[in-house]
Amino acid sequence: MKVTKFSGEQVDYQQEKLIRSLKKSGAEDYKVSEILQKIEPQLYDGISSKKIYKLAFQYLKNYSNANAARYNLKSSMIELGPAGFYFEKYISKIHELLDYTTQINLTFDGKCVSHEVDVLLFKDDLVTMIECKFHSGTEAKTDVKVPMYILSRFNDLKGRKYNLFGQFRTIDFCLIVTNNKFTEDALTFAKCSNLKMLSWDYPPHNGLREIIDRLKIYPITCLTTLTLNEKEQLLVANIITVKDLLAEKNWLDNLELSKIRIKRVLTEANQL
Numbered sequence: 001m002k003v004t005k006f007s008g009e010q011v012d013y014q015q016e017k018l019i020r021s022l023k024k025s026g027a028e029d030y031k032v033s034e035i036l037q038k039i040e041p042q043l044y045d046g047i048s049s050k051k052i053y054k055l056a057f058q059y060l061k062n063y064s065n066a067n068a069a070r071y072n073l074k075s076s077m078i079e080l081g082p083a084g085f086y087f088e089k090y091i092s093k094i095h096e097l098l099d100y101t102t103q104i105n106l107t108f109d110g111k112c113v114s115h116e117v118d119v120l121l122f123k124d125d126l127v128t129m130i131e132c133k134f135h136s137g138t139e140a141k142t143d144v145k146v147p148m149y150i151l152s153r154f155n156d157l158k159g160r161k162y163n164l165f166g167q168f169r170t171i172d173f174c175l176i177v178t179n180n181k182f183t184e185d186a187l188t189f190a191k192c193s194n195l196k197m198l199s200w201d202y203p204p205h206n207g208l209r210e211i212i213d214r215l216k217i218y219p220i221t222c223l224t225t226l227t228l229n230e231k232e233q234l235l236v237a238n239i240i241t242v243k244d245l246l247a248e249k250n251w252l253d254n255l256e257l258s259k260i261r262i263k264r265v266l267t268e269a270n271q272l
Helices: 015-024 029-042 049-063 065-071 073-078 085-097 145-157 184-193 208-215 228-236 242-247 250-254 259-271
Strands: 002-004 010-012 101-109 114-123 126-133 161-164 167-170 173-178 196-198
Touching: 002 049, 015 029, 015 049, 015 065, 029 049, 049 065, 065 073, 065 259, 073 208, 085 101, 085 114, 085 126, 085 208, 114 145, 126 145, 145 173, 145 184, 184 196, 242 259, 250 259
Parallel strands: 126 173, 173 196
Antiparallel strands: 002 010, 101 114, 114 126, 161 167
């Protein structure tokens, strides 16, 4: 049986891949088996991967909002757009939990021209600039033109001293972060040019997905108990992560939610 991907490409249905994605949500083995038994009779030749995802998400949601939220993690990253401003804030918060001091949205005069820098990191007396490449679709990949362009910007800034984190310092490294994936050419060029890269699945076993699960720093957009409008209001108030919401629960009162809904939101948040 064939599955139609978002790109239109048709691939063989792989039960193992579906099982793996369900397990990553945190669902127990018996529940994964139950969901699989419900989904597979509804599959047909040429079914879209999006349709399979929706079925899995709905069955997971019936079982556990927190499991559904984890399953929905990659798609929820898109809600940090459309321009990616909240994605930059989210990446900054991730690195704060990794013991970096961070600053966001800065402008520096380079040797030739001025440059906006999305995020700046400081740790062990070293400064790293982060350039975020946000995609509003789950299938888009960051190609080689992006690291080539960012390398030229980094080279224009590198070696010059700026007032950073309390004293004059140079920018030592450059990290490119995307919410999706890099092409092989992009990774090859980055390695050759000594650029650091972070994507959904790179570096292997330490990509964005693994870091998020390990730190339990989920974006507020993954919560299934809030509407899109409610999530947007929280993002505007700088409530970017589920941890932020648990630290400032009063924002749920500002959304004028009922006591029952507040309880459901907090239950999902605490489970995550």
